[in-house]
Amino acid sequence: MKAIMGLEVHVQLRTESKLFCGCGTDLDGRGPNENTCPICLGFPGSKPKVNRRAVEHAVKIARALNCTVWPEVRFSRKSYFYPDMPKNFQITQYDVPLAEGGYLPLDGGRIGITRVHLEEDPAKLAHVGGGITSALYTLIDYNRSGVPLVEIVTEPDITSPKEARLFLDKLSLILEHLGAYDPGREGSIRVDANISLEGGQRVEVKNLTGFRTVEDALNYEIVRQRSMANIGIAVERETRHYDAETNTTSSLRGKEYEEDYGYIVEPDLVKIELDQKWVGRLEAEMPELPDARIERFIEEYGIPRFQSGVIVNAGLEMSRFFEESCRLHGDPGEVASWTVTSLMKSLNFEGLSLAGSEVRPETFVELLELIDEGVISERLAKELVKDYVGTGESPRRLVESRGLGLMEREELRNAIDAVLAENQRAVADYLSGRERALDFLLGQVLRRIQARGRPLEVKNLIKEALDSSGKCLGSSAGRAPGC
Ligand SMILES: [Zn+2]
Known part of the structure; x- marks a missing residue:
C-alpha cells in the first residue's frame, strides 16, 4: 500500500506589524494579551487594513515557488468556534488565493504547490496541568492573534516521510534567502501533514513544529494505518494530534469539511489589485x-x-x-x-x-x-x-x-632517536624486512611530537635514521665510522 502525503505549511512572515492592525509582531517580553488592539481582538466595528509588506513577502514566496500570482487578492472569513479566534472566524483567502499552480524542484523531481495564500495567525493556547487532551484548564494569549501567516499547500506528491522533511528543509532555506521569516523564532513554521494509504481516507496531523517531528509523525501514521488495514479496520477521516514524547498520534476531532466553515467574502476589506508591473518589480528585487x-x-x-x-x-x-x-x-x-x-x-x-x-x-x-x-x-x-x-x-x-609550530629538523631528529631507542623490537622488525613496522614507528613519533611535523617528512626522517642504523648493525667490525 503506497502512502500519499501532502503538507500545509504555515509561515509567520517577518513584518513589523500584524496583518490587519498596527500591533507589533515582536512578542518577546510582552505579558499575555498586552500586544493587542480592538482589531486583532476582533471587536465588533473594528476595521482591518491589509499590511502591504505581508503581501510583498507572499508574492515573492509565490514566485520563488513558481506559482502564478493572480491579479486580484480577496479575503474571506472562515468560521469556526474555537477559543483561539476571538471573532469566531479567521480572515484568510479562500476561492481566489494569492497564487496557485507552482512547484518546488526536489532531488531531480518536483513537488507541486497547489496554492499560496495569506491569513492571520490565531491566538496561542496554553494547556495547564496536562496536554491538549488532558489539561486541567487552558489559558489564551491573544498577542499572536493577527500575526501574518502565509500558508503554502502542496499537492499530494510526497511519497515518504523523509521526502517531507527534505521538502521542508528546502522550503525553509528559500524563505530564509527571501528574508521572509525569522528562522530563530520558535514556531515560526508550523505544519499540518495529510497522509493516506492508497484507497484509504485521509488523516490530518495538526500543528507540527520541527521538521524531524513531521517525519516522525508521518512514520507513525504509516505504521498505524497499515496495521489497521491489515486487520480490516477502515481508517477514518479525522484530525489527529502528535505527541513527541510517546511518538504517537491521537484523535482530536472528526475532520471538518469545507462546507463546515461557511466561507463568506470578508466585507470589511476591499479587494487588492496586484498590478503585474508591481509584481515584476518585486520579482526583480528577489535575491539569489x-x-x-x-x-x-x-x-x-x-x-x-x-x-x-x-x-x-x-x-x-x-x-x-x-x-x-x-x-x-x-x-x-x-x-x-x-x-x-x-x-x-x-x-x-x-x-x-x-x-x-x-x-x-x-x-x-x-x-x-x-x-x-x-x-x-x-x-x-x-x-x-x-x-x-x-x-x-x-x-x-x-x-x-x-608552542605548537612545526619542529625544526634537529628537534625532529632528536624525537625520532628517542622513539627508536624505546622501540627496539619494531626497529629490528623493520630491519629484518617488515615494512609495516615503519608505520607503527611513525605513529609513535607523531604522538610524541603532537603532530608538530608533516607526516611525510617525519616518515622520511625515520627511514633515514633506520637505514643508517641498519648500516651500523650490519658492519662486522664493531661500530662503523659515523655510527
Ligand atoms: Zn492589533
Whole structure:
C-alpha cells in the first residue's frame, strides 16, 4: 500500500506589524494579551487594513515557488468556534488565493504547490496541568492573534516521510534567502501533514513544529494505518494530534469539511489589485535563491557540486561565511574543503550554529594560512579546529601560546632517536624486512611530537635514521665510522 502525503505549511512572515492592525509582531517580553488592539481582538466595528509588506513577502514566496500570482487578492472569513479566534472566524483567502499552480524542484523531481495564500495567525493556547487532551484548564494569549501567516499547500506528491522533511528543509532555506521569516523564532513554521494509504481516507496531523517531528509523525501514521488495514479496520477521516514524547498520534476531532466553515467574502476589506508591473518589480528585487547559488559557487569558485550543496544547504549564514573566507584567503578549494569537513563537523559536535559561535572568516582563514606557511601540519590543524570552534580564539595565537609550530629538523631528529631507542623490537622488525613496522614507528613519533611535523617528512626522517642504523648493525667490525 503506497502512502500519499501532502503538507500545509504555515509561515509567520517577518513584518513589523500584524496583518490587519498596527500591533507589533515582536512578542518577546510582552505579558499575555498586552500586544493587542480592538482589531486583532476582533471587536465588533473594528476595521482591518491589509499590511502591504505581508503581501510583498507572499508574492515573492509565490514566485520563488513558481506559482502564478493572480491579479486580484480577496479575503474571506472562515468560521469556526474555537477559543483561539476571538471573532469566531479567521480572515484568510479562500476561492481566489494569492497564487496557485507552482512547484518546488526536489532531488531531480518536483513537488507541486497547489496554492499560496495569506491569513492571520490565531491566538496561542496554553494547556495547564496536562496536554491538549488532558489539561486541567487552558489559558489564551491573544498577542499572536493577527500575526501574518502565509500558508503554502502542496499537492499530494510526497511519497515518504523523509521526502517531507527534505521538502521542508528546502522550503525553509528559500524563505530564509527571501528574508521572509525569522528562522530563530520558535514556531515560526508550523505544519499540518495529510497522509493516506492508497484507497484509504485521509488523516490530518495538526500543528507540527520541527521538521524531524513531521517525519516522525508521518512514520507513525504509516505504521498505524497499515496495521489497521491489515486487520480490516477502515481508517477514518479525522484530525489527529502528535505527541513527541510517546511518538504517537491521537484523535482530536472528526475532520471538518469545507462546507463546515461557511466561507463568506470578508466585507470589511476591499479587494487588492496586484498590478503585474508591481509584481515584476518585486520579482526583480528577489535575491539569489539556493539552487542558483549552488550553481554559482560551482562556477565562480570551481568547487565540487557536493561541497557547494553542503555549504548552501547549511543556511544563508554559512554561504556568506564561505564567500567572505574565499575573499580573504584566495583559495576557494581549500576554504570549501576545510569548511565542509573540519569546520562543520566541529560545529556539529559542539552543538553550535555558525551564527551562535565565535567563528569568523577572519580567524578561520588564519588556520589555512598557518598550513600554507608551513607553520602547522594539516593534522594539527584538524585538532586545532576543535579548540578554535569552541572558543573562537585566533588560531595564530593558539599556536603561539601553546608552542605548537612545526619542529625544526634537529628537534625532529632528536624525537625520532628517542622513539627508536624505546622501540627496539619494531626497529629490528623493520630491519629484518617488515615494512609495516615503519608505520607503527611513525605513529609513535607523531604522538610524541603532537603532530608538530608533516607526516611525510617525519616518515622520511625515520627511514633515514633506520637505514643508517641498519648500516651500523650490519658492519662486522664493531661500530662503523659515523655510527
Ligand atoms: Zn492589533
